[in-house]
Structure formats: structure tokens, C-alpha cells
Amino acid sequence: MSTTRKIATAVAAVALLAACTSQGGGTATSSTGSASVPAKTQSQTPSTPAGSSAASAPAIASGPAGCKSADLAVTLTPDQGGGGMNKNREVLTFTNKGAAECTLQGSPGVSFVTGDAGTQVGAPATKEAEGGAVVPLAPGASATSALAITNADVFDPAECAPADVRGLRVYPPGETAAVFVDHQQKACSAPEKSTMVVGQVKG
Numbered sequence: 001m002s003t004t005r006k007i008a009t010a011v012a013a014v015a016l017l018a019a020c021t022s023q024g025g026g027t028a029t030s031s032t033g034s035a036s037v038p039a040k041t042q043s044q045t046p047s048t049p050a051g052s053s054a055a056s057a058p059a060i061a062s063g064p065a066g067c068k069s070a071d072l073a074v075t076l077t078p079d080q081g082g083g084g085m086n087k088n089r090e091v092l093t094f095t096n097k098g099a100a101e102c103t104l105q106g107s108p109g110v111s112f113v114t115g116d117a118g119t120q121v122g123a124p125a126t127k128e129a130e131g132g133a134v135v136p137l138a139p140g141a142s143a144t145s146a147l148a149i150t151n152a153d154v155f156d157p158a159e160c161a162p163a164d165v166r167g168l169r170v171y172p173p174g175e176t177a178a179v180f181v182d183h184q185q186k187a188c189s190a191p192e193k194s195t196m197v198v199g200q201v202k203g
Contacts (some may be wrong), residue, residue, distance in 0.1 A: 069177040076147070087150050104174075168183050
């Protein structure tokens with residue numbers, strides 16, 4: 001085959017190859033001849049910031065708050081179980097006069113007071129026990145605490161120093177504000193002489 005014919009055959013082959021490529025359906029190539037790779041589709045899921053929790057912790061539900069003195073009506077009535085010659089048994093009743101439920105737990109603080117200023121007389125009541133069950137009080141509901149009062153005339157007047165009192169200063173459990181309860185009698189005014197014992201609040 002002559003040189004001219006060889007060149008013509010080569011040119012025809014190149015032209016045929018170019019025509020096949022231009023008809024479509026083939027894989028596009030880069031200038032280096034390697035197949036191009038389509039860009040990777042990015043994930044649509046947002047990444048979680050470092051240090052953050054994947055799920056929020058559930059909120060901790062809080063229970064009713066402790067009863068405040070301002071939300072309680074306190075009364076003193078004789079214990080129907082009776083007392084004795086030397087001791088009177090009374091019942092302190094705490095009634096929720098507020099609009100929300102609250103709780104009481106433990107024993108109240110109780111002291112005799114006298115005069116318009118409510119001056120404390122003698123030692124405060126001895127608490128029968130600490131702690132106790134939590135007592136929920138819905139609006140209008142009541143809880144009670146037993147109060148035993150030893151008569152002042154049982155003691156030697158020299159060590160008791162009896163005095164007239166006009167009532168009781170009652171601190172609901174956990175409270176620092178007192179409620180006055182009218183209750184006139186004689187009580188020992190000696191500061192070290194406790195003549196009352198108060199029990200835990202019960203529903």
C-alpha cells in the first residue's frame with residue numbers, strides 16, 4: 001500500500017471514530033481521557049452541634065410547695081379523747097385557705113404568748129418526733145397535730161413562775177412566720193420549763 005493511501009485510511013478511521021462519539025450515549029471523558037465522576041449529593045440531615053444532646057432530657061415535675069402561714073387557718077380545740085386532772089389534750093387544726101394545694105411535714109412550733117406584742121412565755125413545746133409523712137392539703141382540706149398541755153398548778157410555783165397567757169404562737173412545719181391562736185390560761189413562765197408536747201401533723 002502506498003504512503004498516500006495509508007494516510008488516507010488513517011484519516012478516515014479518525015473521522016469515523018469522531019462521528020460515533022458525537023452521536024451521544026457514550027460516557028463523557030475529561031481532557032486526560034478518564035471518565036468524569038458526578039459530584040456526591042450532600043446529606044440533607046443537619047449535623048448535631050458538638051457537646052449538645054441528641055434528645056432533650058425530660059423536665060422533672062415538681063410537687064406542691066410547703067404550706068405558708070399566710071395560706072393556713074389554725075384553730076385549737078379540745079381533744080375528744082379527753083385529758084386528765086393535770087393535763088389537757090388539745091388538737092391543732094391546719095386548714096388550707098389558699099387557692100393551690102400545699103404540703104405539711106413534721107411538727108409545728110408552739111409557744112405561749114402574752115400581751116399585745118405577743119411576748120413569749122416559758123419554753124416552747126417539746127416536739128414529740130422529727131420528720132414524719134408528707135401530708136398534702138388541697139384547698140379547703142385540713143390536717144391536725146396533737147398538743148398536750150400540762151397544767152401550771154401541778155408545778156412548784158417557785159420553779160414554774162405561773163403567769164397569765166393570752167394564746168399560742170404557732171409556726172407551721174418549715175415556716176418562720178407564726179399564726180396567733182387565742183387560748184387564755186395560766187402557764188409556767190420559767191424559760192427552762194416546757195409544759196407542752198406537740199405531735200406530728202397528720203392528715
